[in-house]
Amino acid sequence: MSPRFDALRAIGWPFEGMPPPGPWQDAMQAHPGARPARVIEQHRSGYIVAEGLAGGFAVESLPDWQRPRLPPGERPAVGDWLLVEGDAAGDARAAALLPRRTAIKRGAAGEHYGQQVIAANIDIVFVVTGLDGDFNPRRIERYLLLVQSGGARPVVVLTKADRDGVDDTAARAELTDAIGAGVPVVAVNAKDRGSVAALEQWLPPGSTAVLVGSSGAGKSTLTNTLLGIEKMKTGAVRESDARGRHTTTHRALIPLPSGACLIDTPGMRELKPTGEERLADGGFEDIEALAGDCRFRDCRHDREPGCAVRAAIDAGALDAQRFANYLKLRDELAGAADQLATRQAQKADERVQGKALNKRLDDKYGRH
Structure with a gap:
């Protein structure tokens, strides 16, 4: 491993050296003059990144990251890896955000x-x-x-x-x-x-x-x-x-x-789902399995006959408060998933309209 990757490894670089063939390597090849650095602080005004244990330095953000309508999830966060160009002494700027492994x-x-x-x-x-x-x-x-x-x-x-x-x-x-x-x-x-x-x-x-x-x-x-x-x-x-x-x-x-x-991280008092989660990831695999044993596929787990979930609660095998939390999260997750689908459809429509507008301008003014 080169000294540069040794230094990166000390702050969590996930590879022994250069990344294997895939999105990370493709991004690095697309920016041959840039080098990896990790976001170690996130402030309202920008980012502090590091290339090792020696300390961090500020980087100039990409203009796209400053767009007011850019979803916050598409901006870098602490722990992200960026490709950075320029000198760490004062004119460093971000070139790209590397794909996230987890978040x-x-x-x-x-x-x-x-x-x-x-x-x-x-x-x-x-x-x-x-x-x-x-x-x-x-x-x-x-x-x-x-x-x-x-x-x-x-x-x-x-x-x-x-x-x-x-x-x-x-x-x-x-x-x-x-x-x-x-x-x-x-x-x-x-x-x-x-x-x-x-x-x-x-x-x-x-x-x-x-x-x-x-x-x-x-x-x-x-x-x-x-x-x-x-x-x-x-x-x-x-x-x-x-x-x-x-x-x-x-x-x-x-x-x-x-x-x-x-x-x-600062304390979090509000933990809303994004709509991308699975209820089983909250530790509810047992409730999901019980629901599959109900007599009716569309069982609401209320007063329906043959409800395996209610039978487990009545027998003391399933905590009623835990089941109530499951129902609350299920409804929140369904609502968030609907909002996410609506947002994605709106973005897709905006892209189509944008392309149509550009084509009309090209046809009218002969732009290439």
């Missing part, structure tokens, strides 16, 4: 459809929740829906396991019942280096992890403990509802001593 996305806030990329090209997502008022299995199911649909592997991290009266054994059992045994659940004291070491099995050299969860869950404290230094600002939570303030104000990619990279 965490959510539906944008508001009434109009949109997508927001939380982080890109990640291997592990630590879904962080406190063993206090923040503990909510229904919200964790929602996180899993977004995480696993994006191609990354989730690990649920229960923080504040050191508090008096906290029973992390019961919490782990409740979560395992809700989300299945396929998703690891780990309880830690986020301030204790020995306790947090349990997470290092998912942080091998060259990997990228991201921390997601509510404000006050302990994400920044975990980051500081993994780093071994107080880099991220932390804050207290309100005793009344265990809510915390946003101590992390922007997403940032940070190299860890283990050789992995970690992305800390």
Whole structure:
């Protein structure tokens, strides 16, 4: 491996050297004067990228990324790989966005459809929740829906396991019942280096992890403990509802001593689906399987005879609150999928109209 790719590997470059034949190699060949760099910070005014551990530098954005109507999901996010031209000393500019291997996305806030990329090209997502008022299995199911649909592997991290009266054994059992045994659940004291070491099995050299969860869950404290230094600002939570303030104000990619990279994110209180997810990715495979055993194919799981889902609830084999969350997410996902289809149809129509307009202009003015 060349020194250049050694440096890139230290910040998560997914190949031993040049990428194999495919979209990444095609993009690099299309921009022979450009070189890879990774987005390590995303701000309103632009991006900071890095080519190794030595630090980051600002890059000038592509004009297309500044278009007001460009969907946010098509702009670079923290963790993305760009092709960059120019000198890092001050005139660096982006040439292209390399294809994403994985991404965490959510539906944008508001009434109009949109997508927001939380982080890109990640291997592990630590879904962080406190063993206090923040503990909510229904919200964790929602996180899993977004995480696993994006191609990354989730690990649920229960923080504040050191508090008096906290029973992390019961919490782990409740979560395992809700989300299945396929998703690891780990309880830690986020301030204790020995306790947090349990997470290092998912942080091998060259990997990228991201921390997601509510404000006050302990994400920044975990980051500081993994780093071994107080880099991220932390804050207290309100005793009344265990809510915390946003101590992390922007997403940032940070190299860890283990050789992995970690992305800390601001707390997220709204987790809307994009319409691209599958309910099974939220840990609902068992409910989907039960629904397939109902007598009627269009069973609403209400009062229909022969409903396997209602039979499981009545027998205590399926938690009624978990099923209610399944129905809520199913309806949200269906609504988002309809909005996504409408948006895609509108974009396709705009492209057709644009081509027709260009043809009329060419015919009228003889443009070539």
